Amino acid sequence: MAMYRPRGTLARVIHDKFHNDNFLDNIDTRKWYSLDTESIPAKFQSKFVALEQPDKTTVRWLERAKMLSANIWMHLWHALARSVLQFFMTQTDINGFLKRGSMFILSEEQFYKLLHAGGFPAGSESDTVTLLDIGAGDGQISIRIANTVAKLSNACIQVFATEASWTMRDRLKKLNFNVINEIRGLQNVELILCLNVLDRCFDPFQLLEDIHNTLAPRGRAVVALVLPYMHYVETNTSHLPLRPLLESNNRNNGPQVSFEEEATQFLELLENCGFRVESWTKAPYLCEGDLHQSFYWLIDLIVVLSKK
Secondary structure, three states, X not given: OOOOOOOOHHHHHHHHHHHHHHHHHOOOHHHHOOOOHHHOOHHHHOOEOOOOXXXXXXXHHHHHHHHHHOOHHHHHHHHHHHHHHOOOOOHHHXXXXXXXXXXXOOOHHHHHHHHHHOOOXXXXXXXXXXXXXXXXXXXXXXHHHHHHHXXXXXXXXXXXXXXXXXXXXXXXXXXXXXXXXXXXXXXXXXXXXXXXXXXXXXXXXXXXXHHHHHEEEEEEEEEEEEEOXXXXXXXXXXXXXXXXXXXXXXXXXXXXXXXXXXXXXHHXXXXXXXXXXXEEEEEEEEEEOOXXXXXXXXXXXXEEEEXX
């Protein structure tokens, strides 16, 4: 029997969204966190922090994304606005302007577990901890981590942020973040975040060098990278980086490299750049949905680093 397909455009959108969301309700979310640790070198195996499944905060975020996604008229407005704004704004600027597309990586509890395993804080006596978020987006992840750092260090948190998108910078300023144009003016920062930025910037190796130079001797950097690795620079016409971190894991060009193989390559690269891997994990990089489905996800490798 042929599958029923509504004829009207809006009816088809609602029909397809219903089926897409039904699929999301039945996925095994434990696979987001699962890892074949036996295929990881021993020196990195011992640093892996297993999260196993979405915790209560992550589940609440997913439920909120489903609730927001149910507003069909809001998404129709967003789709219409994007069709006009795309001619003179980047996708990130559009998201910032429309206040949509918020991201989620780890809950405060999961960040706490990862940072604690990574030795943060490392014996600082300061009453104030400096946190720098590179490419902070709308600041929601920054706030979550700042709350975690406050619990770990029992100190006041001073938050600095960089962000290429002017609409996102405006949102960060409204959160009272110290928005700066570049990180080279800062020194001895206790905690630096670089979450899903390395595969979106023009020269990721220069950014890693800047992070290393800015990090306090006993500080920590948290770096997240989406795997499989595919570089995309939003701000230039070729969308290519000066020097890619890894070879793009393109399914059309030979066999697919596993998450574990790519994770090992990136962890080795970080150590070759003067860092020491203190802890790491695997988790979903979640994004609010749209007319098609309630949320989207990619898989992140998240690493806590110190200076060698």
